[in-house]
Amino acid sequence: MERHQLPGAEGEFAGYFGDLLSRLDQRAGWCGVFWQRDPEGMTACLDGQEVPPWDVVQALLHDLAADRGTPAAEREADLARPLHRAALAAHDTRPGSRRLLAERLDLMLGEERYAIDRQDRLTAQLSEAPTPHEADRIQLDLAWARDDEERARARSEELRARIAELDEAAEQDRVPQPRTADRKKRPRGARYGWVEADDGSAADEAGPLPVPDVTPGAVGAPEGPRGARFAGGAGPVREAGPQPGREPDPAAEDPATEDPAAEDAAARAVRELVRLRAEGRAGEAYALLCEAVLWPAPRLPLLAEELEYAGLGADWVTLLWEGASLSVERLVAAADALAAAGRADDGAQLLRQGVxxxxxxxxxxxxxxxxxxxxxxxxxxxxxxxxxxxxxxxxxxxxxxxxxxxxxxxxxxxxxxxxxxxxxxxxxxxxxxxx
Incomplete structure (x- = not known):
């Protein structure tokens, strides 16, 4: 049956979404789970009436990886990400979208709390399971409860970022912007998390922030929000270079030995993150963390150190959540780099989340x-x-x-x-x- 699709970016993504589904077994994997649990939602996405959360697209890419291999799914992720971004941006221009997004955020936060409570109840039941069969059943329910929590958290953060972007755009419409010798208009919003301040002052001071020189596109690459916690304070940020009283750990391998720019890149990224947090630009701060996950693995321990020094430890937790969606090879490389730098617990957590x-x-x-x-x-x-x-x-x-x-x-x-x-x-x- 021919489906009615909206024009523009939403219709384009709906067409892409239908093409992706056509290449998957509709009864197997995550595709089968989504059709079973929310057939109306899947149909709405195919019709272009809704844009699926990124975690849904990410899961379908996992199915594609299982069927056709990781390289094919990584190429598909590169194609899906910009189409998904554009579709969300177009969808959020509809009248009343701000109110609808806020209502959905409340719903997702409730779903997240319910999933956490359910895990607590199931964990208590597991310790008292009378038979191995019953324990197996509880373990299965517990795994689904964990998945429900992760998806609710992912969708909550995606909704927060979209709301923040709408609020920022509305604020820009209300406040007249000063004319400058240049204003060329700088791009705004979560899609441009590495862009410097609008007046150019930060750019003049620190220079352009480096975009990681790596190939993005790991299956479920950290584009899909997975637990951004916006509780990080804006503490002091160190400048790059050796710090007084900072002694190297002889037992840990220096992660920047073959990357002289690593420490400078980490310090500049955290300076930018502190600025975005101070200005209340949570969506762009989250986008910056998503980009940082794709850095070469040896840079991650340095970034962790800088974040914690700046009082942004919660952002490091967010980055670890995002890292769990890296391709398996890059996941192991990141865990190895963290362990080599004396952060074995972080590396173990990354692996546990990644599996x-x-x-x-x-x-x-x-x-x-x-x-x-x-x-x-x-x-x-x-x-x-x-x-x-x-x-x-x-x-x-x-x-x-x-x-x-x-x-x-x-x-x-x-x-x-x-x-x-x-x-x-x-x-x-x-x-x-x-x-």
């Missing part, structure tokens, strides 16, 4: 890493996986290639505890995998 993606995607990444002889990365990834995911999910992971994945998964489970090893062995046998 929440579909089992086939993790399995393919493990196989690729093993094929490249990168056993240390394989061990780190599987350790996080068997700690976070249920034994049944570990069995589904092994089903991707039992001959090559059974032994490393069992080794990882054994390293966690004898109980975890037995649980995984049992799940494998139930799944018909010889152990």
């Amino acid at each position: 929440a993606r579909p089992a086939p995607e993790i399995a393919d990444a493990v196989l690729a890493l093993r094929g490249a002889g990168r056993e240390r990365e394989v061990v780190a990834l599987l350790d996080a996986y068997v700690r976070v995911r249920s034994p049944q999910e570990a069995a589904r992971f092994v089903l991707r290639d039992p001959a090559r994945l059974t032994t490393p998964v069992l080794d990882a489970a054994r390293a966690v505890s004898p109980e975890r090893e037995w649980d995984v062995v049992h799940a494998l046998r139930v799944a018909g995998i010889a152990v």
Whole structure:
């Protein structure tokens, strides 16, 4: 049946969204989940009446990666991101959009609180589960509750950014802007998070901020909001270069050894973040963090240090949430860089969050890493996986290639505890995998 689609950016994204869905199995993966849980919402997105949250597009790209490989999905992400941005911007120009976005934000915050409460209840039930079967059921419900929380948080932050952008545009319409020798008009809003101040003063002082010289497009690259917390204060910011009383840690590898500009880039990024926070420009601050996630991995520990020194520790937590959506190879590289700089807990947290993606995607990444002889990365990834995911999910992971994945998964489970090893062995046998 021919669908009625809106003209312009919304209709263009609706056409793209339909094309993406046509390449996926509608009954499998996240695509099947979305059709089952919200068929009306999916239909509205296909008709161009609604723009799906980025986390939905990101999940569909995960499905595409499982079917056609990560490189194809990364190329698709590069195409999807600007179309999605443009569609949101067009959608938010509709009359009454500010009120509607605020209502949806209230709804999402309620959903997030409910999901957190549900996790607490399920965790309490899990400790009292009378049988292994009941424990498995609770583990499954708990995994869905975690996913509900993450999606509600992601959508809340996306809505916050859109509201902030609308408010900023409305303020600009109300306040006359001074004429300058140049005003060429500078772009505004969350899409231009690296742009300097409108009057050019910050640009004259610090020069243009560097855009990371990396190739974006990791599947679910941190374009999709995933938990920005805007509680960071605007504390003092260090200038780049050695600081008095700051002694290097001889036990940790210097992450900037092969990147002389890393410390300067981190300091300048945090200066910009402090300025945006002080001006109440939360959407642009969030966009800046999304860009920073794509920096080369050795720069991340330096950025963490600068953020914490400036009193923006909450923004580092946000950045870790975003990092969980990197491609698996870049996820492991970031965790390695953090561990080498003495931030092993941050690296472990990043891996735990990152292995929440579909089992086939993790399995393919493990196989690729093993094929490249990168056993240390394989061990780190599987350790996080068997700690976070249920034994049944570990069995589904092994089903991707039992001959090559059974032994490393069992080794990882054994390293966690004898109980975890037995649980995984049992799940494998139930799944018909010889152990």
